[in-house]
Amino acid sequence: MRQVHLRACHLCEAICGLRISVEDGKVIGIKGDPEDPLSRGHICPKAIALKDLHEDKDRLRLPIRKKIDKAGLISWEEIGWDEALEETALALVKTLNSYGVDAIGAYFGNPSVHNYGMLTHQNNLFRFFRTKNRFSATSVDQLPHHLVSMWMFGHKSLFPIPDIDRSDYFFMLGANPLASNGSMWTVPDIKNRIKSFKSRGGKLIVIDPRKTETAKVASEHFFIKPGTDVILLAAVLRILIFDLGADGVELKSIIRGLDKVKICLEKFKPEWAETVTGIGANIIRRIAKELYDAPSAICYGRMGVSTQRYGTLCQWLIQLINVVTGNLDKAGGSLFTLPAMDQVPNTRPGGFGRTKSRVRGLPEFDNELPASTLADEILSSGTGQIKALFTGAGNPVLSTPNGSKLDQALETLDFMVSLDFYINETTRHANIILPPTSPLEHDHYDLAFHINSIRNTARFNEPVFEKPSNALHDWEIFSRLGELVATELGLEPRPKFSPAELVDNGLKSGPYGEGKKENLSLEMLRKYPSGIDLGPLKKMLPERLQNPEKKIICDTKEPIEALSRLPVEFEEQSGSDLYLIGRRHVRSNNSWMHNFRRLVKGKNRCTLMMHPEDMEKRDLRDGNAARVTSRVKSIEVSVEACLEIMRGTVSLPHGYGHNRKNIQLSVAETAAGTSCNDITDERYLDKLSGNAAFNGVLVSVENIKVGEK
């Protein structure tokens, strides 16, 4: 019998609604759900691959333990859950008892934020291991957004969300939502939203060193020299404040410390910005004026400006632009969400720099250290050295800077356990891999992405398939491990609640819960599996601000000092070298969706895009093999001639490099590509936050044949 299940796609931040048809226990079709209030039927090609993920022969169904024979050959044996969990719990407790809590390291990857059970239940285990050595994909991604939100609005998760559906003007830097489907901005069906924005007369300006898919549908696109956006943004803010007198309009009475920002802006004249960024002073003036004059406007930046050497200053300046133009907390500008499960009042606001990493002295944020120093903390001996590592839903060997150093470091651990359903470039180093259920076998609620959404919506989905008898969900693995560790330590485990029960409580006590007109509960959401629309984003200031003053704080010491140092500190990176930037493709998803034939078929996508003039100087032709060298290492890649990339810049996607030994990704291995994070630099960071700077890494490129002559 055919059944249609309604379920969110959890693969990216767009959280599209799906209609999954199932017959005889098999997925026979996946389509968009037109009833979903947010995605309105939109999906991208990755959604169909949920079937492939579910059926993938390489996906682990049972725990495995590594065996190494006398000749050093590695094999894996399937073991029972009891054995696997006990061995893991004992190894972690042993590490704790022998070396102290900081000897236990943890790294959580991106999908842990897309799987609510991993969020709700991590602490069932980690409440016993309050280690300083916690790492996650945050510090190779959106760390600057959290810091800026904490500094300005009083909470790490208070993100201003671009209200594109009601806006008149959009100034977008370093984002390519047509490929990524939006980030820190849950905005499914972005292509049509941009289309209707433009047909209403909206103007979209894109700043990017590559003429991306998004730049192509923009009203105007300007190339920028990688890593220089901070100067552009400071120049725009200077014009707004100095020349146009922008002061926040209606926000004026709740802004604190703008005068201090103003003092630091003096040097950022548009003429200087032109020489640094490559964007004309007259264009910078015009953009500032248009932002000022537009009835409503958005300034938004993503990976291209977050993961570069001034990531935090860029995000801070972006929000200051939204504030002074009066576009924060305004329809058509950027507004805060009010999610049905509102974590803002119930979670830690975040903290910064309260501890430092042992080896390099990098600051903590919200009890996590920058992933760029994970390898150092494993390799450098001394008190606090990581001896045992827990990874969950991550692949830092391919996704963090200088991944090959981490690759080597992982081999030196006493013990490693990975919560993952693949043997990938990272988990191959584990002693034990604990595979959770397939995503279609557990229920789903988007704890994280309703916070970033362009409308307030809520949706809960039942599992598509029953859980197999011998399988555990991610959250059950955390619970079981927590219980075992508690027994070992003679402590109490956390009370048993399922993620669904926690969501039910959160909904009932939330802003649309019991006693409110919506009366939301899990029972209610179950009746509407396409989701419930709670309306457009609304004005919420100053009440929503989480600092005691209820003010928008502009004069936080750290960014103010960094901005005042910038004119003297800003070094022109120069020479005959090239800047490396990343790119995303709609059929790929970080490092882990290359094992599905329907997504990877076609021409090689792991190419180094390069402008023909830069190629000619290096005697390179389209398709040639080239050696790309950074401070860290050299790799070999195939070059792709591209007129749409700025001269002096080269682009290589991340997440490839599936040619390492002993992984088990049979399709990915056939189109292995090269890991661009073998040449990104763990010492090239956004200094203010410790976030990775993937974009703007200096590299040289040479024709391999020429180089070898």
Ligand SMILES: Nc1nc2c(c(=O)[nH]1)N[C@H]1C(S)=C(S)[C@@H](COP(=O)(O)OP(=O)(O)OC[C@H]3O[C@@H](n4cnc5c(=O)[nH]c(N)nc54)[C@H](O)[C@@H]3O)O[C@H]1N2
């Ligand atoms: N050069 C460069 N590097 C980058 C980036 C870049 O733009 N350029 N982008 C960075 C960004 S933004 C990010 S977010 C990171 C991502 O980096 P990571 O989060 O470290 O890696 P992913 O590739 O997302 O790997 C996800 C892993 O989770 C597993 N997984 C998937 N679903 C589940 C699940 O439900 N449960 C469990 N237990 N496991 C699951 C997959 O099998 C896979 O092994 O990469 C970063 N690295």
Ligand SMILES: Nc1nc2c(c(=O)[nH]1)N[C@H]1C(S)=C(S)[C@@H](COP(=O)(O)OP(=O)(O)OC[C@H]3O[C@@H](n4cnc5c(=O)[nH]c(N)nc54)[C@H](O)[C@@H]3O)O[C@H]1N2
């Ligand atoms: N298909 C697909 N979708 C995804 C992902 C994926 O891997 N594949 N990953 C998901 C994740 S984890 C994330 S975080 C989001 C990321 O979402 P986005 O940030 O929207 O995606 P990117 O493609 O990384 O866009 C960054 C852009 O910045 C540009 N850029 C590079 N350097 C600079 C610079 O110095 N200045 C400026 N102005 N621009 C620069 C790049 O050319 C690129 O176009 O995407 C999510 N969605």
Ligand code: SF4
């Ligand atoms: S855009 Fe694609 S991958 Fe992202 S949620 Fe929608 S269907 Fe899934």
Ligand SMILES: [Mo]
């Ligand atoms: Mo990300």
